[in-house]
Amino acid sequence: MKLKKGNITPILFMLPTILFLGLFIYIPLIQNFYNSFFEFSVFSQSKEFVGLSKIKELFVDEVAIIALNNNVKYAIISVLLQVFFALVLAAILEDKFFRRFAPALRVIYFMPVMISISVIALLFGFVYNPQIGLLNSFLELLGIEQLAKPWLGNSTTAIYSVIAMSQWQSIGLITMLFIVSIQKIPKELYEAAEIDGAGKIRRFFSVTVPQVKEATFVNLLVTVTGSILVFNEPYILTNGGPGNSSMTLAVHMYQTGFIKDDMGYASTLASLIFLLSAVFALIQIKVSKTGKED
Amino acid sequence: MKKLLCFLVIILVSSMFLAACSSSNESNGKASDGDQVVIDFFHRWPNEPRKSFYDEKIAEFEKLHPNVKINVDAVLNDSYKEKIRVLVSNDDLPDVFTSWSDTFAENLVSSGRIMELNDIMAEDTEWSGNIIESQYAGFTFDDVTYGIPFTVDGKAFFYNKQIFEENNIAVPGSYGELINALDQLKEAGYETPLVEGLTNGWAISHYMGTIFDRVINYDVLLKDYNIETGEFTDPGYIRGLETFKELTTYMGDVSTAIDHETARNMFAAGEVPVLYMQFAEVKYVQDAGNVEFGFFNFPAVEDGEGRPKSLTGAPEGWMLSNNAPPEAVEFLKFLTSEETAKAFTKADGQLNAIKGGVSEETSNPESLEAYQIILDASDATPWFDNAVDVSIADIFMRGGQELATGQTTPEEIMAKVQEAAAKLRNQ
Numbered sequence: 056m057k058l059k060k061g062n063i064t065p066i067l068f069m070l071p072t073i074l075f076l077g078l079f080i081y082i083p084l085i086q087n088f089y090n091s092f093f094e095f096s097v098f099s100q101s102k103e104f105v106g107l108s109k110i111k112e113l114f115v116d117e118v119a120i121i122a123l124n125n126n127v128k129y130a131i132i133s134v135l136l137q138v139f140f141a142l143v144l145a146a147i148l149e150d151k152f153f154r155r156f157a158p159a160l161r162v163i164y165f166m167p168v169m170i171s172i173s174v175i176a177l178l179f180g181f182v183y184n185p186q187i188g189l190l191n192s193f194l195e196l197l198g199i200e201q202l203a204k205p206w207l208g209n210s211t212t213a214i215y216s217v218i219a220m221s222q223w224q225s226i227g228l229i230t231m232l233f234i235v236s237i238q239k240i241p242k243e244l245y246e247a248a249e250i251d252g253a254g255k256i257r258r259f260f261s262v263t264v265p266q267v268k269e270a271t272f273v274n275l276l277v278t279v280t281g282s283i284l285v286f287n288e289p290y291i292l293t294n295g296g297p298g299n300s301s302m303t304l305a306v307h308m309y310q311t312g313f314i315k316d317d318m319g320y321a322s323t324l325a326s327l328i329f330l331l332s333a334v335f336a337l338i339q340i341k342v343s344k345t346g347k348e349d
Numbered sequence: 350m351k352k353l354l355c356f357l358v359i360i361l362v363s364s365m366f367l368a369a370c371s372s373s374n375e376s377n378g379k380a381s382d383g384d385q386v387v388i389d390f391f392h393r394w395p396n397e398p399r400k401s402f403y404d405e406k407i408a409e410f411e412k413l414h415p416n417v418k419i420n421v422d423a424v425l426n427d428s429y430k431e432k433i434r435v436l437v438s439n440d441d442l443p444d445v446f447t448s449w450s451d452t453f454a455e456n457l458v459s460s461g462r463i464m465e466l467n468d469i470m471a472e473d474t475e476w477s478g479n480i481i482e483s484q485y486a487g488f489t490f491d492d493v494t495y496g497i498p499f500t501v502d503g504k505a506f507f508y509n510k511q512i513f514e515e516n517n518i519a520v521p522g523s524y525g526e527l528i529n530a531l532d533q534l535k536e537a538g539y540e541t542p543l544v545e546g547l548t549n550g551w552a553i554s555h556y557m558g559t560i561f562d563r564v565i566n567y568d569v570l571l572k573d574y575n576i577e578t579g580e581f582t583d584p585g586y587i588r589g590l591e592t593f594k595e596l597t598t599y600m601g602d603v604s605t606a607i608d609h610e611t612a613r614n615m616f617a618a619g620e621v622p623v624l625y626m627q628f629a630e631v632k633y634v635q636d637a638g639n640v641e642f643g644f645f646n647f648p649a650v651e652d653g654e655g656r657p658k659s660l661t662g663a664p665e666g667w668m669l670s671n672n673a674p675p676e677a678v679e680f681l682k683f684l685t686s687e688e689t690a691k692a693f694t695k696a697d698g699q700l701n702a703i704k705g706g707v708s709e710e711t712s713n714p715e716s717l718e719a720y721q722i723i724l725d726a727s728d729a730t731p732w733f734d735n736a737v738d739v740s741i742a743d744i745f746m747r748g749g750q751e752l753a754t755g756q757t758t759p760e761e762i763m764a765k766v767q768e769a770a771a772k773l774r775n776q
Contacts, residue, residue: 094776095434095765096459097434097437097438097460098434098437098438098456098457098459098460099459099460151374177547183606183608184607185606185607186603186607196363204602205602205603205605205606205607206606207548207606208547208548208600208602208603208604208605208606208607208754209606209754210751210754210756211606229664256564294427294548294550295747296550296605296747296750297546297547297548297605297747297750297751297753297756298747298748298750298751298754298756298757299747300751300756310743313435313438314430314431314434314739314743315739315740315743316434316456316739316740317740318438330537
């Protein structure tokens with residue numbers, strides 16, 4: 056679109072959006088970067104300029120390293136389960152053989168997506184309960200009670216228990232996105248492949264996977280940035296504990312700001328989270344050389 | 350002309366939106382000119398019986414004052430601490446809200462958004478004088494009182510009398526005897542003779558505060574708990590953490606995965622013979638189960654340099670925000686009146702700081718015994734997480750969890766604490 060001189064109508068139409076984006080996204084973002092150069096408290100109105108010291112603090116903060124590590128684990132497991140497994144699941148659900156059950160199965164897989172995360176966290180608090188929890192009771196039922204653990208109270212299992220709950224909740228959404236994308240693949244492609252003698256697995260890799268490239272890209276982006284931002288799940292289930300073993304960057308940021316009352320450093324952590332997610336998004340856009348639906 | 354009109358309309362609409370956004374903060378400064386007055390009330394008891402108690406009191410107050418409408422919000426302990434901080438940072442404080450004493454109150458006061466109560470108290474001495482004077486201390490800073498104490502509390506080991514009798518175990522008089530008793534209980538088949546919900550940081554901090562008060566000289570504690578002079582170099586802290594670690598060995602695996610409420614229910618069900626609890630919980634235990642229990646203070650630690658008999662506990666009370674309407678003051682007086690206090694103790698079992706609030710008529714023998722322990726306590730130790738800066742408390746609380754799961758050592762924890770203390774001193 057080329058703007059004719061004096062034609063300001065398009066700009067006027069965009070103005071409210073630009074205004075609101077600026078007001079609620081970009082100005083706070085810049086303000087946050089600015090805040091990370093100050094020492095200030097929730098309770099006080101005065102700010103003290105401390106230069107780069109909050110950023111230096113980031114490099115010696117053991118908790119941030121644990122948190123970053125946990126976010127990386129979160130991302131890797133989420134990509135494996137939510138993107139790759141969800142794609143397989145979607146392909147199975149769209150398979151001729153499963154078509155009859157597909158609507159029911161879709162509802163079942165999608166159900167957790169609609170439940171609020173707080174409710175799910177409470178539910179899983181019960182599942183993981185060391186005494187009366189479903190998980191330990193189930194293990195006992197199978198006769199392998201030696202595997203029973205206080206899942207959320209053990210520093211090695213806590214983060215994985217939290218991640219597992221997220222997967223359970225989110226896989227339905229990603230699966231649905233893949234299903235929509237698979238449904239758009241022209242039938243002729245599958246027919247041609249079948250005539251050429253391709254089996255189900257071959258058809259999946261040679262037709263489905265390349266055809267859902269755009270959806271895969273979007274899902275990867277959603278999952279990875281989601282893993283960097285993850286807050287609710289660890290916050291409600293474990294509050295980052297025991298110790299700091301299930302800490303994530305966002306929980307660490309929240310606690311630094313609102314519990315330890317160090318708003319400057321919390322802003323620094325917020326900037327780190329923003330930079331990480333932006334960098335990951337850019338890398339993914341670059342690698343997949345796309346970013347728009349054609 | 351058309352374009353200009355279009356432009357003006359958009360500007361007008363945008364500015365209306367902006368105006369709507371910016372005015373949302375002003376809902377606090379309500380006028381009280383006979384019109385409807387709205388009071389925001391925030392407390393930390395979404396659970397029964399106290400939730401119903403406050404709901405009833407609100408209804409009662411609204412009936413007495415037809416022009417007042419009270420908006421109530423309630424969340425539990427840890428969430429409350431977080432939410433109130435968020436609210437104070439946004440200058441969005443409720444008109445009337447609960448507060449712990451000591452550093453918690455002091456932090457809130459430092460925001461400059463809490464109402465000073467000296468004049469209000471001086472104007473109505475009949476009301477303010479009916480509160481046990483010693484309890485004001487935790488809410489008074491530089492001679493200005495910012496909070497009205499309401500509940501009083503103390504922490505002690507609750508023990509199951511029947512189990513102790515069956516196994517011929519005497520009430521421990523010293524820390525060594527406590528460990529002996531726990532060993533005996535273990536032999537008697539109680540896998541976890543002691544339990545605690547270690548997912549709650551505050552529960553850990555209560556243990557630490559008491560243990561430090563037993564093993565470390567009081568003057569050293571006073572110096573260390575002050576952010577300007579705190580160093581935390583006394584070897585007593587290591588000993589204290591070792592003591593805590595020793596106690597967690599009697600709590601088994603579950604402790605780090607459950608909360609205090611679950612632990613309390615285990616005690617009330619007779620599954621666990623000993624639990625470190627607040628007197629405020631007497632009624633909960635009585636309601637949840639049918640065990641006969643007694644209590645004993647955290648016993649003296651052999652050759653500990655601290656105060657062997659002090660009682661951990663501090664009052665909680667009410668605060669007002671700076672821009673609360675006059676009706677909120679009325680509501681505060683209503684909440685802390687003798688009549689409310691009596692009904693409160695009757696309904697809830699919690700002890701309070703209002704003279705005449707706790708009596709045989711309103712309370713049960715266990716609570717009266719507890720009340721006497723509080724009034725007689727040689728000294729009071731504030732809750733540890735309110736006594737020290739929150740960044741120090743956080744290291745101890747998370748460290749306590751890690752000690753229980755064997756992920757860290759007392760020395761590592763103290764190194765972190767000393768680092769944090771040095772940072773605070775230099776601020």
